[in-house]
Each structure stands twice: as C-alpha cells, then as structure tokens.
Amino acid sequence: MLYIFQNNIKISTICSDSIDPWYNLALEEYLLYNINDNEIILYLWQNENAVVIGRNQNAWKECKCKKLEDNGGKLARRLSGGGAVYHDLGNLNFTFIMDKNLYDLDKQLNVILQAVNRFGINAEFSGRNDLTVQGKKFSGNAFYFLDKACYHHGTILIDTDFNKLTDYLQVSKEKIKSKGIDSVKSRVVNLSTLSSDLTINGMKKSLLDSFKDIYGTNSDILNKNVDSNKLKQLYDKYSSWEWRFGESPKFDITFDKRFSWGDFQLNLSLKNSRIENVKIYSDAMNSQLIQDIAMNLKNCPFKVSDIINSINDIPHDETDESVIKDITVWLMEEFNTL
Incomplete structure (x- = not known):
C-alpha cells in the first residue's frame, strides 16, 4: 500500500511504565486534550488484572466486580464506546492520539497489521471494530472524537489468561449468539500461539518501527511534557466510584x-x-x-x-x-x- 507523507507531521511515541489502568487512562485523556496541531502520538500501555468497560456500559452487568476486586483486580471505565475487555500483562494496548485532521483509520490499522505481519501472521480488519486471524479476534478497537482531536485505541492479545477473561466478563447470551459462537473463549486468540518468536517487547518494537515506517522517519519527533497536577486530577476521576460505577436510580x-x-x-x-x-x-x-x-x-x-x-x-x-x-x-x- 502506498502512503503519501504529509509535510511537517509531528510524531511522538510514548510507552507507559505504569500497569495501573486508572493512571494509563488518565494519561491517555491528558494527551488527547493536549495534542498539538498536526501531531500524532502512538501511546503503548499495559494494565495488570483489570476489566475496562465502555463509556456507557453498566459495570455490574458487564463484570463480576466483586470477584475481580477480591482477586486484586481493578475496574476501569474509558471515554470511548464499545464493549468490556479484560487486560493483563499478556495484553498490549495501543492508542493513536491525533489532531483530527490526521485521522485515517486505514493508515492507523495498517500500523498494527504491518507490525503483526512481521511475525508471519496474516491478520485483517473484520466487523465493526475487530482485528482477526483466521476468524479469531486478537484486537478490539474503539474511538473517541473531540472537535479538534481524537483517539483510536485497542488491545493486542499476545499471552492473555483466557480463564480469567471468562471468569470476570459477563457476556450476554444474545451477544454470543449474534456472533455465531458458543463462548467468548472460542472467539479469541493469543498471537503467541501463532508465532513462537512473538513477545510483548517484540511487539512493542515492531509497532514503533511500523509507526515510523508508515508516518515517515523524517517527521519531527517530539518530547511530551506532562503537567503532574492535571494528571493527578484525571487519575482521581478515573479511580472514583462515581466515574466507574455511577448512579443506579430506580427507574419507572x-x-x-x-x-x-x-x-x-x-x-x-x-x-x-x-x-x-x-x-x-x-x-x-x-x-x-x-x-x-x-x-x-x-x-x-x-x-x-x-x-x-x-x-x-x-x-x-x-x-x-x-x-x-x-x-x-x-x-x-x-x-x-x-
């Protein structure tokens, strides 16, 4: 596929050292609201033992919250829509954060697909938001748009514990039936089972290389400075009961x-x-x-x-x-x- 490089695109790559979902989502939102004109960021991050639900989902319906917390896990709610996902250290998350004028879904997806293909795995985009191999999902994608900025993020299953995934997520029978499958576990795949050479660190390097290949190595590479006070305010939001669970008034x-x-x-x-x-x-x-x-x-x-x-x-x-x-x-x- 041929890409025409735009002049003076500013690119940044950020890898979070934290495995706390509340911190990583707070940083993601901070970067979104502080993106520069004509800038795109590839942000890579991991969460340990967490369930992350979509912006408008019912936490108790989507997740076995008590079981998750009893086992030291955390429930988190993101800004974007879509469904609930389980994160552990066998999963790598990516986020493209950008000036809205640079949004190009095909280009963004090809950063991921090219990175995966380098391990000899033939992946493709499928359905409304999935990346798949041989019909099985290894990445779910979601999106969030502001007036002048937006992000596209997703998961990459490399060596995730599917037993915990099925233990903590509560997927409705109607949703499973609509996918034509009999369980969540039968629909997903770890990429490490398809390539013995594939590791989390190897995938990180492949994504960073692919990102630079597709967006141009001659682009400006920026260092991002973060306002710790603003980031703390966002962390307090993402960790709060009000954001994660919200009100459940009685309805008529x-x-x-x-x-x-x-x-x-x-x-x-x-x-x-x-x-x-x-x-x-x-x-x-x-x-x-x-x-x-x-x-x-x-x-x-x-x-x-x-x-x-x-x-x-x-x-x-x-x-x-x-x-x-x-x-x-x-x-x-x-x-x-x-």
Whole structure:
C-alpha cells in the first residue's frame, strides 16, 4: 500500500511504565486534550488484572466486580464506546492520539497489521471494530472524537489468561449468539500461539518501527511534557466510584434491545408525565451519541412523538444515521405495546 507523507507531521511515541489502568487512562485523556496541531502520538500501555468497560456500559452487568476486586483486580471505565475487555500483562494496548485532521483509520490499522505481519501472521480488519486471524479476534478497537482531536485505541492479545477473561466478563447470551459462537473463549486468540518468536517487547518494537515506517522517519519527533497536577486530577476521576460505577436510580420504565451495532438499554424515571431522569447503557461505538440522546430526552414529555423528535433533533453525521433510525423505529414499536 502506498502512503503519501504529509509535510511537517509531528510524531511522538510514548510507552507507559505504569500497569495501573486508572493512571494509563488518565494519561491517555491528558494527551488527547493536549495534542498539538498536526501531531500524532502512538501511546503503548499495559494494565495488570483489570476489566475496562465502555463509556456507557453498566459495570455490574458487564463484570463480576466483586470477584475481580477480591482477586486484586481493578475496574476501569474509558471515554470511548464499545464493549468490556479484560487486560493483563499478556495484553498490549495501543492508542493513536491525533489532531483530527490526521485521522485515517486505514493508515492507523495498517500500523498494527504491518507490525503483526512481521511475525508471519496474516491478520485483517473484520466487523465493526475487530482485528482477526483466521476468524479469531486478537484486537478490539474503539474511538473517541473531540472537535479538534481524537483517539483510536485497542488491545493486542499476545499471552492473555483466557480463564480469567471468562471468569470476570459477563457476556450476554444474545451477544454470543449474534456472533455465531458458543463462548467468548472460542472467539479469541493469543498471537503467541501463532508465532513462537512473538513477545510483548517484540511487539512493542515492531509497532514503533511500523509507526515510523508508515508516518515517515523524517517527521519531527517530539518530547511530551506532562503537567503532574492535571494528571493527578484525571487519575482521581478515573479511580472514583462515581466515574466507574455511577448512579443506579430506580427507574419507572426500561426499554432493552440488541441491535446489529450493539446493545441499547433506555431507562426512564417519570414525573408528571415528563421524563425526569434518563440512563442509557450501551456498547455502541459512538459514546458521545449515547450521551447526547440521554441529554435530549431529559425533561421531554413522555409521548412517543416528542421522544422521537428529541432523538431526531440531535446533530449527527451519516455514520450514525442508521443508529438513530433503528432506535426511533424500535421505540415507536415499543410504545404501541404499552
């Protein structure tokens, strides 16, 4: 594949020394909000014995939280959408953090695929967010966008303990059935089983080499300075109960559906025929869209026409059009049965 190098791209590579998921996610967010114009960062990091859930997921539904914590593990919640993942030191995480003008999914994915291919493994991009080998997943990817910056991150399973993965994650039968498999374990693969030469350190080096190959060795390489006070504030957020678990108020009505793009559970508290509180649990990839739906529905009259109009009024791009349509058509059907 031919890449045309843009002039004066600023590239940075950062490898975290921490294995604490709260620290690593805090650093990821810090870098996102402090990216320079025309800059892209490849950030590599590992977590020890952690479950990381998507921005809008229900922690207790996705993870056996008590069992995880009793075994010294940590639950973490990221900014991006998507589903829950298990991290241990047999897994390597990557994040591309960039000026939004540099976002190029094919280019980013090819950094990963080229790095994996160097070990003689023929990998490919599959489905909505997976990297696979022979139909088995070794990497799940997720995304988060701001007005001027964004990130794309994911896992690389190298020597992960699949027994712990299945012990801590609670995957719905509907989700497993939709994948055409009988268990989570049967769907994933460790890359070390496909190449005896592949190690965590070897993959790190391969990713860094691939990143420089694809983005150009003549690019400017920057040193990143981190404001320790701001990073501490972000760490406090990611480690807090409020961020990781959130409120679970009593709801008057719940609508629940699995779509081709993910799970969607709409929980509503009503007062005087208006929606007083809204909580949406979802593993949809666009985490901000889910937040916007919840915000628009608050104080909306509990009438299907008003609910549909509130959802349709949310600014969105073409990639989210089918999600909006699926939700509104489904809610109209649900209201007809009330």
